[in-house]
Amino acid sequence: xxxxxxxxxxxxxxxxxxxxxxxxxxxxxxxxxxxxxxxxxxxxxxxxxxxxxxxxxxxxxxxxxxxxxxxxxxxxxxxxxxxxxxxxxxxxxxxxxxxxxxxxxxxxxxxxxxxxxxxxxxxxxxxxxxxxxxxxxxxxxxxxxxxxxxxxxxxxxxxxxxxxxxxxxxxxxxxxxxxxxxxxxxxxxxxxxxxxxxxxxxxxxxxxxxxxxxxxxxxxxxxxxxxxxxxxxxxxxxxxxxxxxxxxxxxxxxxxxxxxxxxxxxxxxxxxxxxxxxxxxxxxxxxxxxxxxxxxxxxxxxxxxxxxxxxxx
Amino acid sequence: xxxxxxxxxxxxxxxxxxxxxxxxxxxxxxxxxxxxxxxxxxxxxxxxxxxxxxxxxxxxxxxxxxxxxxxxxxxxxxxxxxxxxxxxxxxxxxxxxxxxxxxxxxxxxxxxxxxxxxxxxxxxxxxxxxxxxxxxxxxxxxxxxxxxxxxxxxxxxxxxxxxxxxxxxxxxxxxxxxxxxxxxxxxxxxxxxxxxxxxxxxxxxxxxxxxxxxxxxxxxxxxxxxxxxxxxxxxxxxxxxxxxxxxxxxxxxxxxxxxxxxxxxxxxxxxxxxxxxxxxxxxxxxxxxxxxxxxxxxxxxxxxxxxxxxxxx
Numbered sequence: 001x002x003x004x005x006x007x008x009x010x011x012x013x014x015x016x017x018x019x020x021x022x023x024x025x026x027x028x029x030x031x032x033x034x035x036x037x038x039x040x041x042x043x044x045x046x047x048x049x050x051x052x053x054x055x056x057x058x059x060x061x062x063x064x065x066x067x068x069x070x071x072x073x074x075x076x077x078x079x080x081x082x083x084x085x086x087x088x089x090x091x092x093x094x095x096x097x098x099x100x101x102x103x104x105x106x107x108x109x110x111x112x113x114x115x116x117x118x119x120x121x122x123x124x125x126x127x128x129x130x131x132x133x134x135x136x137x138x139x140x141x142x143x144x145x146x147x148x149x150x151x152x153x154x155x156x157x158x159x160x161x162x163x164x165x166x167x168x169x170x171x172x173x174x175x176x177x178x179x180x181x182x183x184x185x186x187x188x189x190x191x192x193x194x195x196x197x198x199x200x201x202x203x204x205x206x207x208x209x210x211x212x213x214x215x216x217x218x219x220x221x222x223x224x225x226x227x228x229x230x231x232x233x234x235x236x237x238x239x240x241x242x243x244x245x246x247x248x249x250x251x252x253x254x255x256x257x258x259x260x261x262x263x264x265x266x267x268x269x270x271x272x273x274x275x276x277x278x279x280x281x282x283x284x285x286x287x288x289x290x291x292x293x294x295x296x297x298x299x300x301x302x303x304x305x306x307x308x309x310x311x312x313x
Numbered sequence: 314x315x316x317x318x319x320x321x322x323x324x325x326x327x328x329x330x331x332x333x334x335x336x337x338x339x340x341x342x343x344x345x346x347x348x349x350x351x352x353x354x355x356x357x358x359x360x361x362x363x364x365x366x367x368x369x370x371x372x373x374x375x376x377x378x379x380x381x382x383x384x385x386x387x388x389x390x391x392x393x394x395x396x397x398x399x400x401x402x403x404x405x406x407x408x409x410x411x412x413x414x415x416x417x418x419x420x421x422x423x424x425x426x427x428x429x430x431x432x433x434x435x436x437x438x439x440x441x442x443x444x445x446x447x448x449x450x451x452x453x454x455x456x457x458x459x460x461x462x463x464x465x466x467x468x469x470x471x472x473x474x475x476x477x478x479x480x481x482x483x484x485x486x487x488x489x490x491x492x493x494x495x496x497x498x499x500x501x502x503x504x505x506x507x508x509x510x511x512x513x514x515x516x517x518x519x520x521x522x523x524x525x526x527x528x529x530x531x532x533x534x535x536x537x538x539x540x541x542x543x544x545x546x547x548x549x550x551x552x553x554x555x556x557x558x559x560x561x562x563x564x565x566x567x568x569x570x571x572x573x574x575x576x577x578x579x580x581x582x583x584x585x586x587x588x589x590x591x592x593x594x595x596x597x598x599x600x601x602x603x604x605x606x607x608x609x610x611x612x613x614x615x616x617x618x619x620x621x622x623x624x625x626x
Contacts, residue, residue, distance in 0.1 A: 253464025
């Protein structure tokens with residue numbers, strides 16, 4: 001049994017996770033960020049103790065606690081090097097946590113935790129594994145030989161920030177033309193809105209009105225209803241996603257490439273054209289192809305991955 | 314002492330390499346490709362024996378032989394999975410070589426061999442190391458924990474084939490908009506030629522005439538002479554190079570990033586603006602920066618890297 005913590009800007013979520021990576025019990029408390037890291041860590045530890053109590057699990061049954069956290073993490077030294085979301089800089093989270101619960105503690109970036117969760121459950125021990133999330137941003141994680149790869153300073157694996165369109169639209173990171181600026185849900189919403197402005201007759205208007213907003217579903221749902229403008233948005237969006245994946249494939253050729261995040265709920269409707277595009281455009285024409293699939297854990301990936309990352313300590 | 318072999322489409326080059334990575338003696342024979350791999354391997358082994366004889370080094374002093382080879386390599390099984398240059402498919406080179414010389418034999422892609430050479434000499438044992446060559450194409454290699462990373466099928470690490478301009482100019486690989494299509498010497502020559510057509514008054518015309526051709530040096534040399542059109546070509550080219558490097562940095566955040574290939578002979582004139590661009594545009598704003606430098610081994614990198622790769626067997 002492990003405990004996994006998903007430390008977010010809004011909530012601290014945690015779960016008891018069994019050896020097979022199944023969440024037995026979970027709970028959450030508000031992060032109340034920004035405040036001193038010592039206070040946040042005290043609440044994290046309290047949440048863990050509460051989970052053990054609720055689950056009637058004694059501490060000697062817990063092999064360790066894993067912490068997924070937004071920002072750049074110095075995993076080796078157990079430090080949040082920099083987190084904009086949590087307003088933390090050089091915060092020695094692991095050392096502080098051990099004052100409350102003295103178990104093996106791992107810490108990793110939250111996107112890396114989600115990646116590790118998908119790896120632990122769906123990776124079949126792959127030597128190389130890449131996880132991509134198509135969410136508000138485009139995030140991801142790279143697992144090589146069972147360990148999260150994040151570079152010498154903990155800031156690597158920012159897969160959403162490869163350039164897709166040199167000189168393209170501005171990205172939140174300060175650069176322009178990043179993959180994230182074309183393949184995130186936010187980008188899809190921008191693309192959908194632009195298409196709606198150009199196509200006043202599109203069914204997307206009616207659908208967005210019913211839903212109360214333009215969302216990542218607007219174009220996908222209406223494309224399935226035969227709306228041509230929506231289909232064009234979807235086709236273009238999928239091409240952006242797949243074009244970035246080709247870069248990832250040409251670099252990593254991982255045993256497995258898993259796509260998660262909100263948009264991944266489109267399933268085969270998303271996956272099949274992606275596979276077709278990647279097969280056609282990747283560099284490798286003669287050797288075995290990367291196994292591309294859709295994530296299965298969704299929101300649980302962070303807690304499960306954080307928990308299971310204790311194994312890679 | 315090791316032997317490193319650089320198996321090219323035209324020549325088989327090999328060298329006796331000492332433990333410090335210095336080439337003591339080298340020689341070459343024509344590859345005479347295409348012909349059966351058994352014949353090529355026999356000549357490779359003969360070349361090694363000849364080097365030992367010339368250098369007066371007995372076989373028990375040789376710790377192993379490393380072979381760098383164009384194409385996709387299944388290093389684990391010692392097989393050239395596919396090589397267009399050598400017209401080889403599933404050729405069990407290592408097994409065949411051992412019939413002639415029974416020593417530890419490593420095999421790796423030629424760009425990876427060059428990367429490993431730079432790593433062995435200039436890497437200071439870095440946990441993560443990326444080498445980029447700006448040559449006829451844009452090649453490279455990734456070394457993680459002292460081992461070449463090339464994915465599950467041996468086709469990974471194709472760093473020149475990340476997309477830089479979605480929907481951009483055609484690349485030799487069949488895709489469009491690859492970094493290689495903007496940052497290789499071939500691309501620089503194309504960019505120079507285009508600028509010359511638009512700027513009949515540019516000094517580049519006179520320089521190209523003297524040299525007998527437009528080359529990768531044309532724009533660089535004339536920019537240094539104050540030619541404005543040449544300066545624009547250089548600025549744009551450096552931006553393409555640096556923009557691709559930003560993607561590489563955002564993914565890998567390697568301890569060291571080394572730039573080699575013909576263009577790298579421009580030294581600081583190339584390196585300084587690259588560093589400035591990368592610092593400004595990379596995702597990481599708060600943590601330590603990647604150490605970017607120019608390669609030192611040039612043409613010897615392949616033989617040295619192949620030789621030293623025996624250490625990572």
